[in-house]
Amino acid sequence: MLLAQELIQKKRAGLPLAGDEIASLVTGMVNGSVSDAQLAAFCMATCFQGMSANESSALTLAMRDSGTVLAWGEMDLPGPVMDKHSTGGVGDLVSLVLAPMVVACGGVVPMITGRGLGHTGGTQDKLESIPGYCSTPDLARFKRVVRECGMAIIGQTVDLAPADRRLYAIRDVTGTVDCLPLITASILSKKFAAGLQMLVMDIKCGNGAQTPELAQAQALAHSIIATANAAGMACSALITDMNQPLAPSVGNAIEMREALRYLRSDNCPARLHQTVLALGSEMLLLGGLADDERDAQVRLLQALRSGRAAEVFARSCTALGGPSDLLDKFDRYLPQAPLQLPLYAPVPEGQTAWLRQIDTRAVGMAVLTLGAGRGGPGQQADLGVGLTQLAELGQEVDAHTPLAIIHARDEASLLIARTRLLAAFDIGRQVADHPQQVYQTLRGKRQDSELGEDGDQPTKENACPLPT
Structure with missing residues (x-):
């Protein structure tokens, strides 16, 4: 049986892994003999080289069998x-x-x-x-x-x-x-x-x-x-x-x-x-x-x-x-962030426009800057922060229309999220199609x-x- 680093090298070279090799790697994930660095390298090699249908099936079933399988x-x-x-x-x-x-x-x-x-x-x-x-x-x-x-x-x-x-x-x-x-x-x-x-x-x-x-x-x-x-x-x-x-x-x-x-x-x-x-x-x-x-x-x-x-x-x-x-x-029960700030549409006073496009990934990343996600394994998410009243594609907006309400834990993260959110919304004079x-x-x-x-x-x- 190959060592973890040899399996990583094999996958990095684009060579297929056998079912027992994949099972060995999965066993190492569970018992700790495969380190975080090795697992990260395996993920990256797989990301670049892909997997055959047989490899994908073998990985799925090995991960299933790494613990209890319920029967109802x-x-x-x-x-x-x-x-x-x-x-x-x-x-x-x-x-x-x-x-x-x-x-x-x-x-x-x-x-x-x-x-x-x-x-x-x-x-x-x-x-x-x-x-x-x-x-x-x-x-x-x-x-x-x-x-x-x-x-x-x-x-x-x-x-x-x-x-x-x-x-x-x-x-x-x-x-x-x-x-x-x-x-x-x-x-x-x-x-x-x-x-x-x-x-x-x-x-x-x-x-x-x-x-x-x-x-x-x-x-x-x-x-x-x-x-x-x-x-x-x-x-x-x-x-x-x-x-x-x-x-x-x-x-x-x-x-x-x-x-x-x-x-x-x-x-x-x-x-x-x-x-x-x-x-x-x-x-x-x-x-x-x-x-x-x-x-x-x-x-x-x-x-x-x-x-x-x-x-x-x-x-x-x-x-x-x-x-x-x-x-x-x-x-009474759900946590709430202490700071709230409306993010208004950047439209001149007295004019109207339409929300034409949203960079949705950027919206998600802005919420991460507020602390809603994790920067590494084991880190805790801030459960109270986020956004409400998000505007929709095709919505007509003016200078008094909130594109979102930002809920933040502190002023610094609020300002970073505000900047990222403004860049995520594309507002213009033409009406956008609804997807x-x-x-x-x-x-x-x-x-x-x-x-x-x-x-x-x-x-x-x-x-x-x-x-x-």
């Missing part, structure tokens, strides 16, 4: 075991509201999520803004909460895919977040370890995504679907827009507030709402919980508007240590009715409109 069959659960996963975006709080909506429609969602990665936010960080919420319970508690509540949203525990937990942190600080085989292995190792029957992917595309170009997003979708199908998991992927923040709020506790308002039906921002319904519909269809897309969306809306989804979230939150009255009194929110749906070969003639390529469909 003996628990007699009331519905199909499923999950949704996003490749990461800015203002993407979909998981927080979609999971309870799907559970209210009959699904079971044991969701393993991650922390912020690069300029994108992480669901685990958002949940940790809730006082007392245990995002890394032991497996017995995780399974009990899923059985009793139909869902639990947690981060990676020491038991589930521990190799990925370490690799995830290294990718975050080494500029290798956007490496396709590492993305595939990271996502699917956790999902396989969680014992899922089916998975719906939300693959972001645009200037705030890890896959900015449509072709990149499609390639990742095909990679994930093929790897999932090969291991017996049903999988679909939606490619959705990330040319602007998905929600008008960015930041950990700030997005948690937005999610709670959504679940209470106080405020359902249009683009966020469309994405939630599109992903939720695919989950219900994949799990046989709806007859067609319109039926699926009607069921999801009923779950939201009736308050059933909010009840599911509240039960799960309480079962994981959060306050029982969070939905009613979230401002399509859902570009494409790709379905895998395990859905026989969706196969093409050759029987092994994912199909592509346009997104359906919202029910009227």
Whole structure:
């Protein structure tokens, strides 16, 4: 067996790694015999040289088997075991509201999520803004909460895919977040370890995504679907827009507030709402919980508007240590930054203009300068900072229109974020087109009715409109 440094040299030279070599490297990730420096070098070599389908599959399964693999069959659960996963975006709080909506429609969602990665936010960080919420319970508690509540949203525990937990942190600080085989292995190792029957992917595309170009997003979708199908998991992927923040709020506790308002039906921002319904519909269809897309969306809306989804979230939150009255009194519990400053549109007094483009990645980076992310492994995120009232593409603005409200811990970080945000917004005299929110749906070969003639390529469909 080659040493870690020899495997790194082999990958750097573009030579394929055998399955047992990859398994050896993954074992070293878990037992510590592979150092952070070696792991970083492996990530960079993989980023430059890529991986074959066999290598990617071997890495995924080795990372899955680095810890416990859950099995739900003996628990007699009331519905199909499923999950949704996003490749990461800015203002993407979909998981927080979609999971309870799907559970209210009959699904079971044991969701393993991650922390912020690069300029994108992480669901685990958002949940940790809730006082007392245990995002890394032991497996017995995780399974009990899923059985009793139909869902639990947690981060990676020491038991589930521990190799990925370490690799995830290294990718975050080494500029290798956007490496396709590492993305595939990271996502699917956790999902396989969680014992899922089916998975719906939300693959972001645009200037705030890890896959900015449509072709990149499609390639990742095909990679994930093929790897999932090969291991017996049903999988679909939606490619959705990330040319602007998905929600008008960015930041950990700030997005948690937005999610709670959504679940209470106080405020359902249009683009966020469309994405939630599109992903939720695919989950219900994949799990046989709806007859067609319109039926699926009607069921999801009923779950939201009736308050059933909010009840599911509240039960799960309480079962994981959060306050029982969070939905009613979230401002009492969620942290807030002490400083707030409106960022006004740079438009001459008495004139109007339009927001033509947003550099979404720059928006995410501005939030990181406020302290919402991590500069290295083990660093803590500031859960209270971020942005609210973000303007949207195509919006008409004047000198009194806030492009965002900045929530900061101190004056220095506020001023840096303000400068970066101003550069992220392109304002002009011409009206901008609104981007399509859902570009494409790709379905895998395990859905026989969706196969093409050759029987092994994912199909592509346009997104359906919202029910009227």
